[in-house]
Amino acid sequence: MMCFCASAKNNDIIDVTRIQHYDTILKKLLYFIDYSKKYTIDDINDTLFSYTANTSPFNQKKLDANYFIKLTLANTGQQDSFLLYTGKAQRYKMYMCDSTGKKILLKNQVTKFSPGLFTNIPYAQIALKKGEQKVFYIALEINFYNWYLFDPVILRTADHAYFSFLHLLQPSRIYMAITIFFMGIMFCMFAYTFALFIRNPLWEYLHYSVAIFIFMVYFGLRLLNIFHFGSLYFLFYDLRYQGLQLLGHMLILLFILSFLKTKEKMPAFHKQVKALIYLQLIFLVVNLPLTYTNTYNYAANIAFDIMRVLGLLYSIYVSIYLIAKNKKKEARYLGAGSLLSIFMACLALYVDRWGNFDELLLRYSGISVLIFMAGVMSQMTLFLLALSYRLRMQEANRIRAVEQLQLENDRKELEKYKAIIDARDSERTRISQEIHDDIGSGLTSIRLLSEIAKVKNSESDKKELEKISATSNVLMDKMNEIIWTLNSRNDTLLNLITYLRHQIVEFFEPSNIILEINLPENVHDAPLSGNVRRNIILSVKEALHNIVKHSQASLVSVNFSFDKVFIISIKDNGVGFLHDKITDHTNGLRNMKERLTSIGGSCSISSNGGTNIELIIPLNTYPV
Structure with missing residues (x-):
């Protein structure tokens, strides 16, 4: 058993009169964590409590314990109604010490408000009249899914809307705006590639569209963390966190395999990547149940980080292999996108696990999520460029094939037309030859006979014979002209x-x-x-x-x-x-x-x- 012992002092008391609108009281509370789980609310005393010196009073490595908090409030002002907000997904019982020192369980203490954009925000009502001082004890149910969400705040009842905006919404406004912008782009990518899949059902289109859809769901659910407060929602956080991340990574690897046709072209590489995918599936089946326990949650999360690092290291090998070994431009797009995503993922992992950015506007791991999102966006954009490049090349090849077919058809038509022309020219030559041989020889005979007749006959007959000879000459000239025009060689x-x-x-x-x-x-x-x-x-x-x-x-x-x-x-x-x-x-x-x-x-x-x-x-x- 481990106990924190301390005596009550004046600085243990929180004067609610000094609260303007709301006040964060994480380091103003006294904590007692019973790792032996032997103490009940009636067994604890003030000597067991102490302040926390850390950002969180809870130890993620040892979550299986009983948790008690002491809260001492005093009121020297006129305001007599206050609210206690303990954080998201928090379940607890609240007790108040009476005048005899007995701890009385407060029933119907929790009330809920629903300001714009948020689901019901739970508060514990505290009534404290002027001049009163009360001591409250809280028995917390701390688990693997809510220990990091503990965020105690005291606020005036009338200022709950102001608190929800200023404390919960405003610190995440930049994160929300960038996330919504990125998700809009992701939706366009998903719609485009899914439309390609509907039009032409290829595996690479399906793998890409499902991968970008999973990441869109993942980042959308991370965004909803700001607006949800129920335990059930955060109970499934690790399922979304580990399952969607690894599933998205596996689909990206499947996209690379199907896009590059590695099963036929690079069988050894194909088997290696498939082995990593199967390893990640087995890891999810084994590690997720361990994640859902207080005892092994920390170790399971470390194992998940190790698996992510191994996946990133292997992805580096895949990226270098695609850039160095594959000469195709689309493969280099894939390699460059993967390398950029790996760098951003490593940076996000460092910020998430070891960075300290509590004083910045981006809270609740907002910086790491945005860095990771930017990496995914860069990778999927370059992958989409690879898809578009291949589509352009396929379209160009299709056009060339159509043009080649058209040229072949034109060539055949030309040959057919040439055959017709050759046949026509051959017929013209034959006709001109027959005219020359038959009619020409006949006209020549007529002319010769008329000349002979002129010599033999009398002067009276010569005139008629001269007409016959002249007509024959004219016909001969016209016939020769027709023959010349009919001959295709001319x-x-x-x-x-x-x-x-x-x-x-x-x-x-x-x-x-x-x-x-x-x-x-x-x-x-x-x-x-x-x-x-x-x-x-x-x-x-x-x-x-x-x-x-x-x-x-x-x-x-x-x-x-x-x-x-x-x-x-x-x-x-x-x-x-x-x-x-x-x-x-x-x-x-x-x-x-x-x-x-x-x-x-x-x-x-x-x-x-x-x-x-x-x-x-x-x-x-x-x-x-």
């Missing part, structure tokens, strides 16, 4: 210019007109279909025919040029014409314009000391 601009040059020279050869032909040095060898070539040839012949028939010119100049379009310019020094006498009904000019319009070209005619005709044909617009 479907280029270079062949067209060569053919036109030959035809123009032949056309003016019988006349006395001087001919000039100007060709460009570099000919743009664009493809031209047979229909386009034929319309150009007929338009040029029509222009040449008009010059010989109407212009009375002695000089003709033909220029071929390129300026994004193909231009054939035909000039003469003839008599020219009047525009008002030229109409669209003039057959030759009308035919020229219609032919060129049908192939997307145009024709312009001007007269200034002769006639200037320009045929303009756009290039690269005609399928061969």
Whole structure:
């Protein structure tokens, strides 16, 4: 048995008159802790009590004991109603000494108030008239879940709302604001990854979303610690504290395994991480029951810290392995996030276990929780970047695959179109060859026979035979022209210019007109279909025919040029014409314009000391 013995002194008395609104009395109380558990409330005397010199009067290593507190109050003022607040999750019986020194149990002493945001806050009512002095004894039920929550305060009855705000809420306002902000971000992360899982049910999406949800629940419950006062809520604190932390860590490891496909790509690493997960599960099953005992709670919490340190050390190995051994960018995101989280977790553990920040605004382990939360946020943000990076790469690969498929389809379509063109060109060549072989030879025979007949027959028959010969020559020329346009080997601009040059020279050869032909040095060898070539040839012949028939010119100049379009310019020094006498009904000019319009070209005619005709044909617009 261990007892604290001391005699009552004047400084044991708390004068409630001096209380302005409320006063913390932790170090003004006298304590007696009976580790032998032999004393009852009737056995104790004043010599057993003493003050506490520590922040807490209770020893976490030895919680299995009977706890007694002596409270002596005196009132020298007019206020006669006061409240005693002992802290959250506190259960106790309160006794008052009567005039004979007997300890009388006070019944119906506890009352509850519910100011805004809080659940019912329990207080013990104390009635103390002016000039009175009373001694109270409190038999506390101290357990593993409430020893650190003991926070005795005396306050005026009318100031309970002021006390709840200033003593309970205000010191945690920064902690609450930051926690709510972080939880909002966590919820967005959870919603995004869970939506990804619904859309595409992959294990990595599920592990990430459940992990961030567990941490969100954990920090949310830690936030609710500020507003709850019941014993039942804090009874399950260690279950939340240990279970949710380790479960969140296990899900993070599972996310890494599923995200990197380690079972197929890194089987040895996969087995190591799985072994750590199973070890943590076994630890929870064994350690949690020990945590829920006054005797082994301290040791179980030390064991939990050791497990956390081991987990952190192994996580360091995992992080370095991911950064150093894996060359993929998303794996390095995971490693960097894990390292940052490990550093923040170590800092939070130090602050929680060994730091002393009681004088700061952030109380109730607020600093350590915020540091730990910041580490989790950093880790999950980098993990989300890894997910987003992989999604971008997958989308890029999908687009490339679609483009490759489209290119393949286009290639097949092009080959199919080429086959059709080749078949058409082959048919055109066959037709032109048959025309040349059959009809051409027949026309040649007619012309030869008519020439022979002219020699043999009389003068009267020669006129008819000359007509037959001339008609045969005209038909031969037209047939040759058709054959040339049908031949697919001539479907280029270079062949067209060569053919036109030959035809123009032949056309003016019988006349006395001087001919000039100007060709460009570099000919743009664009493809031209047979229909386009034929319309150009007929338009040029029509222009040449008009010059010989109407212009009375002695000089003709033909220029071929390129300026994004193909231009054939035909000039003469003839008599020219009047525009008002030229109409669209003039057959030759009308035919020229219609032919060129049908192939997307145009024709312009001007007269200034002769006639200037320009045929303009756009290039690269005609399928061969």
